[in-house]
Amino acid sequence: MRVLTVAVLVACSGPQPRPPKGEVAVSFEGRVENGPFRFGKDDLARLPRHGFKAVSPFTGKEAKFEGLAVTAILADVLELAKGGDTAVFHGQGGYAAPVPIAALRQLRPVLADKVDGVSVGEWRRDAAPLQLAWPNVEQPGIDSDPRMRWWWVAGVRKVEIQNWIATYGRALRVPQGSSDEARLGAEAISVSCIGCHMVRGVGGTRGPELKNAAVRRDPRAFTARMREHLAKASGMESAPETSSVAARQIAAFFHAVDLAGTRPEEEVQPPELPALPPPVPDDYGPRI
Ligand code: HEC
Structure with missing residues (x-):
């Protein structure tokens, strides 16, 4: 026994x-x-x-x-x-x-x-x-x-x-009733910024934690600064510019989060994977 x-x-x-x-x-x-x-x-x-x-x-x-x-x-x-x-x-x-x-x-x-x-x-x-x-x-x-x-x-x-929801989803939550712009901002951050910057304590540590203050001080300067930021910071020649639309959305996210105070927040789902071509045939192990 x-x-x-x-x-x-x-x-x-x-x-x-x-x-x-x-x-x-x-x-x-x-x-x-x-x-x-x-x-x-x-x-x-x-x-x-x-x-x-x-x-x-x-x-x-x-x-x-x-x-x-x-x-x-x-x-x-x-x-x-x-x-x-x-x-x-x-x-x-x-x-x-x-x-x-x-x-x-x-x-x-x-x-x-x-x-x-x-x-x-x-x-x-x-x-x-x-x-x-x-x-x-x-x-x-x-x-x-x-x-x-x-x-x-x-x-x-x-x-x-x-x-994802317990970590990145929480950090990128938007207040209930936020504008679509703020919601798209959360998505843009999760795609292009979170690898190097923390937002509400979650993310990479290569750059400083992102907060509303840096963005709000001067939104135009922020947009201009962001344009070439990804190429310079990543060392990839082909890194995309941050469009002024994306910069505005990112600014809207931080603004919404600051305004929210104690208002309840909605969780943000991970951005969906786009349709991809069928995978190449297996040459090792079962899929997880
Ligand atoms: C490959 C790494 C990397 C990525 C990706 C990245 N950053 Fe940065 N970022 C840095 C580094 C390193 C610094 C500090 C040096 C500098 O200012 O360039 C910085 C600085 C900044 C600053 C200045 C902070 C301050 O308060 O002085 C802002 C604002 C900023 N990043 C926003 C963003 C946004 C928004 C995104 C996404 C669109 C982004 N970054 C993506 C690495 C990155």
Whole structure:
């Protein structure tokens, strides 16, 4: 009987982390059963791997990206806890990109440790130890999603599984009865700003926390400043300008939040993924 109980307990408790081999390269934390899972440099070779050609938005050039098959790791190596629907990839310099798990399932990116056969750090120094890369050559339609470029995260060391509504959705809540402009502002921030800036305590830490004051002081100057901000701050030549419409929407969001005081707020849903081409045939593991 005792043996049976132990066997059942072990069977139910899901995968267990093993101590990392070598210096820790990446950890999977947050809503992960029995987590955190830490993988050392010497563990990377035994994890599910994958590779594809892709055009990096940093260099604008095609290269072969090879490394950890994130989707297969989240399906086979560890187990997501209840409510985990978003993977936040923490990268170089305080950058933190929230990616829906649904997008990982559909597009199957890699955390690349090799680019064109050389170590990722030789390819771009900032990209080490792992570069989150997306198969935009095999699946050319995916670049039509403006979030994709912000999902190329360099220098990933930590992947945090979160619940979108409980984190980003709360931070981007708009007061009930807000204008459509404020609502669209929340969406624009979640697409283009939250990777580098915190809003109400949630987001990246590369730039300062975004607050109403910086925007309200002089809305025209804000719009003019924002136009080239994304290209300059991201180091991507092809980063889009922030249109004056988007800047106005972002300003409307902060204004609405400040006016709200204690008024009840509506949760903001994650922006929908646009229709994407059918996924390429499976070459590893089941889908999560
Ligand atoms: C790739 C990273 C990155 C992205 C994306 C980004 N920012 Fe920034 N932002 C920064 C950094 C770094 C600074 C501080 C240095 C500077 O002013 O350029 C900054 C500064 C700012 C400031 C000045 C803050 C102050 O009070 O002085 C504002 C306002 C701002 N960003 C707004 C935005 C908005 C709005 C978006 C989205 C449309 C955005 N940023 C997207 C990195 C980023």
